[in-house]
Amino acid sequence: MFDFPDDQILPLSKEHVFWTWSAQAKVNPIPVKRAKGVYFWDTDGKRYLDFNSMTMCVNIGHGDARVIEAMVNQARQLPYAAPGMTTKVRALASKLVAEVSPGGKLSKVLFTLGGADANENAVKLARGYTGRFKILTRYRSYHGATAGAMALTGDPRRVAWEPGLMPGVVHFLDPYRYRSTFHRTNPDISEAEFSQDYLNHLEEIIRYEGPETIAAILLEPVTGTNGILIPPEGYMQGVRALCDKYGIVMIADEVMSGFGRTGEWFAVDHWNVVPDIMTMAKGLTSAYAPLGAVAMKPEIAAAFDERTFESGLTYTSHPVSLAAAIANITVLREDKLVEHAAGMGPVLKRLLTDLGEAHPSVGEVRSIGLFGILELVKDRKTKEPMAAWNGSSPEMVAFRKTCLDHGLFLYTHWHTVLIIPPLIISEEQLKEGFEVLDEALEITDKAGVR
Ligand SMILES: Cc1ncc(COP(=O)(O)O)c(C=O)c1O
Known part of the structure; x- marks a missing residue:
């Protein structure tokens, strides 16, 4: 019934889909093929670590039989x-x-x-x-x-x-x-x-x-x-x-x-x-x-x-x-996932704090359980955000692109970066994502006043 080649998914979607929250000419969707645990894969077999639980919703992780x-x-x-x-x-x-x-x-x-x-x-x-x-x-x-x-x-x-x-x-x-x-x-x-x-x-x-x-x-x-x-x-x-x-x-x-x-x-x-x-x-x-x-x-x-x-x-x-x-x-x-999320809370908090200390473009970090955020700023003193209210900036666009290029899927909102992984995530998997964040933050660091 669904027998058509993977390379047709994107062109066909672009032809017929009307996209939410998007200017239609600017969409660039990931053609996603399968998902398991904290990862999903696109049609080229590229693996992404899911730091947003898709739309902040796949709490128990992907593909639970x-x-x-x-x-x-x-x-x-x-x-x-x-x-x-x-x-x-x-x-x-x-x-x-x-x-x-x-x-x-x-x-x-x-x-x-x-x-x-x-x-x-x-x-x-x-x-x-x-x-x-x-x-x-x-x-x-x-x-x-x-x-x-x-x-x-x-x-x-x-x-x-x-x-x-x-x-x-x-x-x-x-x-x-x-x-x-x-x-x-x-x-x-x-x-x-x-x-x-x-x-x-x-x-x-x-x-x-x-x-x-x-x-x-x-x-x-x-x-x-x-x-x-x-x-x-x-x-x-x-x-x-x-x-x-x-x-x-x-x-x-x-x-x-x-x-x-x-x-x-x-x-x-x-x-x-x-x-x-x-x-x-x-x-x-x-x-x-x-x-x-x-x-x-x-x-x-x-x-x-x-x-x-x-x-x-x-x-x-x-x-x-x-x-x-x-x-x-x-x-x-x-699987005691609520307890697991509570246990991972301090781990996420420490990773966020360490990242914040290492990067001048991080103005503040906040988290509770596996619900976290980085607020990126151009200047820690004035707290000038890395993107305007209800807007974007070249730095935020480049930041997200770098994450995606390195197989880290996450949500950026204006000048903030949300960290909302599936609740099953392990410390090692969190660290895997934070290594990419560490690299991507070099971009926003360069845009700031020191
Ligand atoms: C706090 C909150 N309330 C309501 C909604 C709307 O939910 P839905 O998109 O399922 O209609 C959302 C969606 O992101 C949300 O985050």
């Missing part, structure tokens, strides 16, 4: 059932998600197709539950590409589609210490005071907007593409307290930070915070099949006991995706 088997068996038995029906995999997958959710407290689960529609449904649930309309989210955030999720998104991907997105979203600032607006003249402020300043900022916005109008605060507990921003101690607990004080639903978007990425099942677990609603996707199936989910406290679900929840998806709870989720969660548990 247990997940593939589960999907094949499910496809043979029953590939699809209607949303109003239920199946063994629907019962089991929702039970498993509830079990691994923070404190096991998010016991009702709605399955979606990915992260954006998980956030869309979370917003509907919060609005229906509270009878309020506004949603507060942060500027340095990404929540998906559908119209509602784009409105929730704080970064420039939203601005590209304004006006015309979902109304009712108000943005606030993130506690981003390296570039904090409020602390340029007093950068040595304590972590507790720093957290409190940003909580005060949030509370002021809540008051100006009117707490009685705010349905939810939706946030990435550890921010993903906008900078691997790890909240300072007290911040997540403070957001939880503000939500409780004003009767606001707390929604944690764990689409990227979930399923072991940070060394806990979910990032909120680092601070023992239980959100009212949590959205997930990516690591839920490790991308073996498309799936998202909204897990919620039973009282949120109960608001719809007598009232219809006016929303749905033809492919909600798709059995093949749910089989993948069940097998994936089982692999994470049996």
Whole structure:
């Protein structure tokens, strides 16, 4: 059925594919042929070390036969059932998600197709539950590409589609210490005071907007593409307290930070915070099949006991995706991959720190578990980024090209380099990637002031 030569993949794709997030004339895709563990291979047999888990999603690594088997068996038995029906995999997958959710407290689960529609449904649930309309989210955030999720998104991907997105979203600032607006003249402020300043900022916005109008605060507990921003101690607990004080639903978007990425099942677990609603996707199936989910406290679900929840998806709870989720969660548990990610956390941190010390173009490194970032700057004193806000630069382009030429696949975002490998990665494999980074950073070092 798929019998045509590998060398036709690129020309045929260029002729017929319409590419996302791309100017169509400028795409240069890797024709990928197979993948195993932390590596994938292109059609020429070139091997790449995957430092981005493809799209920050292949948490258990590539080609795990247990997940593939589960999907094949499910496809043979029953590939699809209607949303109003239920199946063994629907019962089991929702039970498993509830079990691994923070404190096991998010016991009702709605399955979606990915992260954006998980956030869309979370917003509907919060609005229906509270009878309020506004949603507060942060500027340095990404929540998906559908119209509602784009409105929730704080970064420039939203601005590209304004006006015309979902109304009712108000943005606030993130506690981003390296570039904090409020602390340029007093950068040595304590972590507790720093957290409190940003909580005060949030509370002021809540008051100006009117707490009685705010349905939810939706946030990435550890921010993903906008900078691997790890909240300072007290911040997540403070957001939880503000939500409780004003009767606001707390929604944690764990689409990227979930399923072991940070060394806990979910990032909120680092601070023992239980959100009212949590959205997930990516690591839920490790991308073996498309799936998202909204897990919620039973009282949120109960608001719809007598009232219809006016929303749905033809492919909600798709059995093949749910089989993948069940097998994936089982692999994470049996192979102790969350614990492995936690154990590799200090290894990644040390490698990042050493790299930062050796290269003047590294302004700051941050990481938690296997979720890391390098911020590249032209000048450490002024922190001038290696590429402009929402832009690129010849140095960043050359940096990424060098990595790819040396068989290291990773994601660069503006002036940052993200390190998000599959959770199965070993210390030796991490070091293998860092040797390439060490070489590629020579390029950005040359662009800087010393
Ligand atoms: C934090 C976060 N939320 C939501 C999404 C959207 O997920 P999807 O692309 O599956 O719609 C993403 C995707 O990268 C994400 O990182």
